Amino acid sequence: MKKILFIILFFLIWFNISYWYENQGFLNYKEENWIVNFQCEKQCFIFIWSKENNNILYIKWNIIWNWVVWYWFLNWQQIIPGEFSNIKNNISLENKFFFNKLQYYNQLPNEIITILIIDWNLKSDNFSFILDKSNFIDNLKLNFDNFIKIETLTPYSINLRYWIMIWWISIVKIWYIIFILIWIFFLLNKKYKKFNNFLLLGLTIFLFIWFRNLYTYYDITKTWLKSYTFESIDNKTFFDLWDYITFTDKVRKTLYLDDKNNKKDCRIFIDSFQDWPFKAHWQSVYLKPCQIVDDISKAEYLMYYKENIPNEIKWEKLIDFNNSYLYILTK
Amino acid sequence: MFEVSIFLLIKYIIINLIIPIISWILFLWIFFWTKFKWIIFYIISFFIWTWVIAFGLFNLQFFYFWIWILEYLFLNLLLIIILIWKIVIKKQRIIDYIENLKLTFNITELKKSYKNLNLVNKVFFIIWSIFISLFSLIWLLFTANFPTYSDDSFWNWHSPAINIYYDWWIKIFWDENEILWRWRLGYPIYISIYKALISDFNWVFNDIYINLWQFLWFILFLFFIFHITFKKTNNLFYSIIPLALICWLPLTFFHISEWYLDLTSALYSVFMIYFLYEFLENNGFDDLNLWILFWFILANIKNDWLVVYFAWTIIAFIIYLILSKKLVYIIKLFFKDKWSLFKIWFFTFYFFLPFIFLKSYLWLWYNQAAWENSWVWLSFHPEIFWVSPHIFLNQDNYNVILIFLVIIWIILYNRGKSYLFIWLSFLMIFIILIAVFLFTENYLWVMNQTTVNRVFTMTFIILFSFIWILLNEKTN
Numbered sequence: 001m002k003k004i005l006f007i008i009l010f011f012l013i014w015f016n017i018s019y020w021y022e023n024q025g026f027l028n029y030k031e032e033n034w035i036v037n038f039q040c041e042k043q044c045f046i047f048i049w050s051k052e053n054n055n056i057l058y059i060k061w062n063i064i065w066n067w068v069v070w071y072w073f074l075n076w077q078q079i080i081p082g083e084f085s086n087i088k089n090n091i092s093l094e095n096k097f098f099f100n101k102l103q104y105y106n107q108l109p110n111e112i113i114t115i116l117i118i119d120w121n122l123k124s125d126n127f128s129f130i131l132d133k134s135n136f137i138d139n140l141k142l143n144f145d146n147f148i149k150i151e152t153l154t155p156y157s158i159n160l161r162y163w164i165m166i167w168w169i170s171i172v173k174i175w176y177i178i179f180i181l182i183w184i185f186f187l188l189n190k191k192y193k194k195f196n197n198f199l200l201l202g203l204t205i206f207l208f209i210w211f212r213n214l215y216t217y218y219d220i221t222k223t224w225l226k227s228y229t230f231e232s233i234d235n236k237t238f239f240d241l242w243d244y245i246t247f248t249d250k251v252r253k254t255l256y257l258d259d260k261n262n263k264k265d266c267r268i269f270i271d272s273f274q275d276w277p278f279k280a281h282w283q284s285v286y287l288k289p290c291q292i293v294d295d296i297s298k299a300e301y302l303m304y305y306k307e308n309i310p311n312e313i314k315w316e317k318l319i320d321f322n323n324s325y326l327y328i329l330t331k
Numbered sequence: 332m333f334e335v336s337i338f339l340l341i342k343y344i345i346i347n348l349i350i351p352i353i354s355w356i357l358f359l360w361i362f363f364w365t366k367f368k369w370i371i372f373y374i375i376s377f378f379i380w381t382w383v384i385a386f387g388l389f390n391l392q393f394f395y396f397w398i399w400i401l402e403y404l405f406l407n408l409l410l411i412i413i414l415i416w417k418i419v420i421k422k423q424r425i426i427d428y429i430e431n432l433k434l435t436f437n438i439t440e441l442k443k444s445y446k447n448l449n450l451v452n453k454v455f456f457i458i459w460s461i462f463i464s465l466f467s468l469i470w471l472l473f474t475a476n477f478p479t480y481s482d483d484s485f486w487n488w489h490s491p492a493i494n495i496y497y498d499w500w501i502k503i504f505w506d507e508n509e510i511l512w513r514w515r516l517g518y519p520i521y522i523s524i525y526k527a528l529i530s531d532f533n534w535v536f537n538d539i540y541i542n543l544w545q546f547l548w549f550i551l552f553l554f555f556i557f558h559i560t561f562k563k564t565n566n567l568f569y570s571i572i573p574l575a576l577i578c579w580l581p582l583t584f585f586h587i588s589e590w591y592l593d594l595t596s597a598l599y600s601v602f603m604i605y606f607l608y609e610f611l612e613n614n615g616f617d618d619l620n621l622w623i624l625f626w627f628i629l630a631n632i633k634n635d636w637l638v639v640y641f642a643w644t645i646i647a648f649i650i651y652l653i654l655s656k657k658l659v660y661i662i663k664l665f666f667k668d669k670w671s672l673f674k675i676w677f678f679t680f681y682f683f684l685p686f687i688f689l690k691s692y693l694w695l696w697y698n699q700a701a702w703e704n705s706w707v708w709l710s711f712h713p714e715i716f717w718v719s720p721h722i723f724l725n726q727d728n729y730n731v732i733l734i735f736l737v738i739i740w741i742i743l744y745n746r747g748k749s750y751l752f753i754w755l756s757f758l759m760i761f762i763i764l765i766a767v768f769l770f771t772e773n774y775l776w777v778m779n780q781t782t783v784n785r786v787f788t789m790t791f792i793i794l795f796s797f798i799w800i801l802l803n804e805k806t807n
Contacts, residue, residue, distance in 0.1 A: 153581075155473070155477060155585070155588075156480050156482070156585070157581075157582075157585050158482070158582070158585055158586070158591060158785060159582070159785050160581060160582065200451060203455055206575075206579070207455075207458060207459075209579070210462055210575070210579050211462075213579060213581055213584075214462060214465060214466065214469075216581075217466070217469050217473070217584055218469060220473075221469050221472050221473050224476070225472065225476065228476065229335050229476045238478060241478075241480075245333050245478055248332070248333070249332060249333050249334075252332055257332075258332060258535055258536075277480075281485075284486070284490045284513075285479075285485075285489065285490055285493045286332065286538075288493055288494075288497045288536075289497045
């Protein structure tokens with residue numbers, strides 16, 4: 001389906017090649033001096049005509065809600081995926097996409113369309129994008145990033161892959177080889193008795209790794225205590241659950257759901273900009289003991305999380321929090 | 332539901348510790364009163380009791396179709412009656428029971444051991460002690476502030492827990508769809524029932540603090556490992572090594588805040604192997620009972636319960652008996668002590684039978700983690716025999732390097748030591764490693780994913796817990 005869409009879009013561009021760039025899918029789109037204000041619903045595209053010798057896509061944004069941005073290249077035959085960036089809410093940021101990071105970059109023709117894709121329902125405030133050439137510092141940074149790559153750990157990391165990568169080799173593999181060589185050396189050289197020194201060396205390296213891990217855990221815990229535990233109620237955010245927990249807590253308190261002596265039997269309709277994990281959580285656990293209903297007509301309460309409210313709804317508003325709402329049926 | 336405060340933190344720690352304390356004296360006094368001394372007595376019983384509470388309640392509600400605190404009290408009352416019966420009818424002296432409460436953890440032995448260490452070992456001991464303490468503090472902060480995230484554990488254990496809490500019972504005779512999606516009875520519900528119980532004692536379901544049980548339980552586990560290592564080696568430096576190794580593993584840290592229950596399974600495996608080892612050494616039926624008890628607890632923690640753990644423990648046990656030519660001797664031993672045999676059957680069926688009945692009644696004898704109702708008993712995947720070498724050689728797994736380092740250090744440091752039990756452990760570990768995904772349709776796919784790192788981590792925890800066997804001078 002997406003391929004068909006892109007073929008259609010490609011031909012749309014084909015007839016508009018006189019423009020430097022073209023956009024699709026926006027509700028509103030105003031551009032002035034390379035600064036764009038737009039409103040996007042679901043998925044929007046900006047077609048940047050030629051990459052020529054430029055190798056950086058430089059974007060600046062100041063947006064109201066979290067969103068996803070990525071880019072693709074479009075040549076005459078196919079769509080070539082580029083990088084992906086998940087952008088958090090209410091933060092003004094600048095970001096550089098280095099095309100050189102892509103292994104196939106050098107194989108791309110100069111005359112190729114770059115497509116900037118913006119996902120989800122959002123409004124921009126002074127968004128700008130520029131295709132540019134990398135300078136010396138950019139190249140240095142890029143090469144260093146390519147040389148050493150550290151795996152991102154999150155509080156909910158349940159599996160790890162490589163930890164630290166030097167070029168394309170995991171540091172684990174390097175140590176693996178070194179220690180097997182040392183082991184073979186010791187096994188072959190039976191006369192060498194100073195084993196305690198070897199043990200000491202091993203323990204020291206182990207201690208160093210220990211310290212490195214300790215720092216990682218401290219860092220994760222610190223970040224999250226700051227943004228979640230010790231943050232004021234209205235500003236609490238929990239990683240990619242954002243303010244979902246705060247909003248849910250507000251709903252529970254408003255409806256007295258934790259008051260066990262005064263058990264509430266309520267029916268609630270929920271809608272969210274994204275089903276997983278929010279709707280799944282509410283449905284199975286976090287709006288208990290309320291019942292979740294699929295039909296608005298059967299509901300006593302309506303809940304919208306980062307979702308546009310249908311115009312016909314004229315219910316009484318109980319909560320209005322960061323584009324999330326709770327309504328009650330008025331009698 | 333997500334409230335975080337110091338008051339709640341203290342309250343939940345106390346509740347988590349108090350609930351088992353109320354019953355551990357009764358339970359272990361009755362069944363294992365000659366076996367344990369104070370600290371170790373409490374630690375072991377904590378691990379048993381959290382389970383006994385959960386499954387006692389599960390079994391009771393199976394008969395009466397309702398569940399609440401009264402049943403917990405009823406269970407305790409039952410134990411008190413048994414204790415009184417033992418004292419009055421069997422005329423056992425109460426003084427013997429009280430005697431076992433004495434603190435036997437000798438501080439002077441620790442001091443003496445510390446003085447005997449050389450300077451390098453002292454330095455390592457101190458640094459590691461500080462590191463482990465810091466780790467514990469970070470763990471506490473981490474666990475006490477982490478809301479449940481959407482993952483397998485959310486669906487399989489957390490969701491039933493809150494259903495039990497709000498509905499006050501487990502609806503076990505609903506239609507299959509409801510059973511699978513609401514109550515998840517295809518999965519063991521030990522963790523869920525315990526969480527619901529703890530929440531009930533606290534009068535509110537707090538998503539964050541109920542996970543503190545896992546933290547406490549891991550700290551107690553470390554104490555246990557330290558205790559047995561010191562008991563066997565009498566060396567403070569050796570005793571801190573397994574703790575340092577276990578705490579180092581990065582995935583241990585992430586699994587403490589309650590995830591896929593692999594860590595829980597690994598720790599209960601350690602208890603199980605320990606008592607199996609003790610039984611093989613001493614031929615004591617109390618050890619055998621505890622081994623079986625822990626085996627059943629373990630079997631009820633994860634969904635791949637019966638076959639996986641049954642297979643790898645029984646096979647390893649039989650191999651050991653055959654190799655050591657003790658098979659006939661052990662079988663004869665069983666029939667000499669009929670009371671012990673009865674105790675074994677009691678543990679087997681009191682806790683286990685209702686769940687077996689439910690599984691059969693609801694037709695849940697397949698592994699729900701697998702695709703298309705892959706049958707637990709019959710599914711078999713020959714591709715493991717060519718996948719495994721590939722995994723060992725190609726995975727970017729920094730846990731793997733650690734295991735190699737440690738093995739190399741220890742083997743070289745202890746040339747000429749006895750390796751029989753370690754060989755057996757390796758066999759067990761290898762079997763658990765392949766068995767975890769053996770019964771799933773997507774075995775090949777899974778083994779090529781990072782999931783294998785998680786399984787490796789858990790097997791290392793099991794192995795690191797038994798380093799004392801290699802360090803023990805007496806095994807020569």
